[in-house]
Amino acid sequence: MAEAALRNRLKEARSELGLTQAELAVRVSVSRKTINTVENGVFVPSTTLALKLAAALGRKVEDLFQLTE
Amino acid sequence: MSEAPNSNDVEKALRRRSRAVAVLAVVLMSLQGAVLAATEHVTLNGGRLVDKVQVGAFVFLALALMLNVLTGGRRSRKYPAMNDELVRANRARASKLGYVVTMLALIGVYVAMLLVPLDVYKYIPLLVTFGIVVPALYFSVLERKGEKGG
Numbered sequence: 001m002a003e004a005a006l007r008n009r010l011k012e013a014r015s016e017l018g019l020t021q022a023e024l025a026v027r028v029s030v031s032r033k034t035i036n037t038v039e040n041g042v043f044v045p046s047t048t049l050a051l052k053l054a055a056a057l058g059r060k061v062e063d064l065f066q067l068t069e
Numbered sequence: 070m071s072e073a074p075n076s077n078d079v080e081k082a083l084r085r086r087s088r089a090v091a092v093l094a095v096v097l098m099s100l101q102g103a104v105l106a107a108t109e110h111v112t113l114n115g116g117r118l119v120d121k122v123q124v125g126a127f128v129f130l131a132l133a134l135m136l137n138v139l140t141g142g143r144r145s146r147k148y149p150a151m152n153d154e155l156v157r158a159n160r161a162r163a164s165k166l167g168y169v170v171t172m173l174a175l176i177g178v179y180v181a182m183l184l185v186p187l188d189v190y191k192y193i194p195l196l197v198t199f200g201i202v203v204p205a206l207y208f209s210v211l212e213r214k215g216e217k218g219g
Binding site: 023 | 076
């Protein structure tokens with residue numbers, strides 16, 4: 001069975017709040033590079049980081065991350 | 070207001086660490102000729118001081134580089150973001166590659182040893198370098214990825 005890809009709306013959610021990658025990175029205690037790689041789909045975050053990102057952006061995790069076939 | 074400089078400090082420290090790892094790896098490789106020659110002359114009770122210093126420097130540098138890649142260095146204690154999950158994932162990928170190349174190199178030496186007479190101990194520095202430099206350079210490359218944007 002083919003593995004489903006993970007799509008994310010992190011950049012849109014961050015931009016809506018007027019946050020930079022650096023500001024979001026500080027809120028969730030990671031580097032800006034980590035935020036950048038998550039936004040670009042290069043790095044798939046852990047559940048913990050996904051929950052932290054959702055909390056920092058005031059969204060549900062499933063609003064930020066979706067599986068695509 | 071106070072958050073942005075902190076993020077910049079982390080960015081700078083990450084770039085510095087990535088560069089330092091790459092430079093240390095190149096220095097370790099450049100020592101190979103001298104260390105291989107020195108290894109032949111150093112014994113527990115004998116050998117020239119200069120050879121012992123070269124072997125000692127090689128061992129120290131190899132351990133320093135390995136610890137830097139595996140732990141992130143002292144700066145990551147000051148900035149926990151330097152040891153976040155992306156860094157840990159990069160470290161795991163680099164370590165996995167290091168394991169594979171070291172095993173392949175050891176298997177290669179073992180097969181070569183069966184075919185031709187080989188003083189294996191003389192080549193241990195080369196194997197150590199291989200097992201440390203390859204993952205260190207790979208870690209440095211992985212760390213440089215994703216720096217642009219934002």
